[in-house]
Amino acid sequence: MRATAQTGPVEELIAEGVRELAQRTHFPVAFGGLFDHGSVTVTSIIGNRTRSLDGLSVRPERGLGGRAMIELRPRMTNDYRTSQQITHDYDVYVLGEGLRTLLAVPIIVGGRSRGVLYAGAWEQSQIGGVTTAPAMGVAQRISAELRVRDEVDRRVRELAPSPAMDATQREDLRESFAELRSIAAMVADDRLRTRIEAVERRLLGLAEPQGAPPTAPLQTVHLSPRELDVLACAAMGATNAEIAADLGLREGTVKAYLSAAMSKLDASTRHAAVARARRLGLLP
Incomplete structure (x- = not known):
């Protein structure tokens, strides 16, 4: 029974x-x-x-x-x-x-x-x-x-939409996004990963200027989950070694993912790649 x-x-x-x-x-x-x-x-x-x-x-x-x-x-x-x-x-x-x-x-x-x-x-x-x-x-x-x-529930509560977002709040949002990417990389449960991805989309929505239409990523630019993980950490100023430690990867693997993301974004530096990814709505 x-x-x-x-x-x-x-x-x-x-x-x-x-x-x-x-x-x-x-x-x-x-x-x-x-x-x-x-x-x-x-x-x-x-x-x-x-x-x-x-x-x-x-x-x-x-x-x-x-x-x-x-x-x-x-x-x-x-x-x-x-x-x-x-x-x-x-x-x-x-x-x-x-x-x-x-x-x-x-x-x-x-x-x-x-x-x-x-x-x-x-x-x-x-x-x-x-x-x-x-x-x-x-x-x-x-x-x-x-x-x-x-942790996901806590971040959802903390990052409720506000009328305006100052520089400090925007930086907190970006840190939260990067941390969620790191957490998602360690989760094996598909349902939980889907839930985390929904929170990430909400964070991307919060990053849009108030009243501005949502920015849709160009169809020709598609980053793999791992490329986005690495780029989100790089956006917070993390070194390749630090990114490798956070995501459980080899440093050489991090460099490969970062290089692939830069190529897809037509960027010569990681900073340019981050900036372009943000313009495309791929990062907050």
Whole structure:
């Protein structure tokens, strides 16, 4: 039986994590969720035999998951019913499903728990490092994705349209654009990359003078994502070595991308390439 209550991109991220948790730990049941109004609401469940886990909402310090969230480390028991190390607030859910072995792994972002993942079995099983290591890996991947999403959301809030933009604000906008390009270069999630690209387009729109029609890039000038990444960093005055470090590239590769961008933009220097890219609406 599968039971899920996905309502958006974050819930989809948890659902993917729950599926990966089951695959990597080989536990038959997996479930999890993120904080919502002071407790973790379970939004994804797979492998369950009953619907007993539906509606489970876990508060910090309560139950196995609550303890894991407070201690910021995995907690486990191979005999949930008799465990004296946890409170039994959620017995109706866990024992209702018949789970005996249970592992809880917190999802930690910025030093605090943002959610919890569970893996369980109906029979008694020994849980050790072989199981907890891959489970922690899944939680860490979700944490990394949440950090990127938080950063994107923060920049969207900070860069709301304003009636006018002075030189300092324009420079901040350009720095934000360059940083988003750097973040996007490290993201493997296609949906998240699409979301970041939407924010980038919004930043380009903010760079247009108020009341001016949007500038459409010439059809004959098309920069690849990597060429744009490199040029955005160069626009902030970064050296080839600094760009390479930011984007995880070799310095020679950076030079090649920059040379290609300059050629496409018919520019003899990186500064001329940046200026032309801005006129074409490719950079803010």
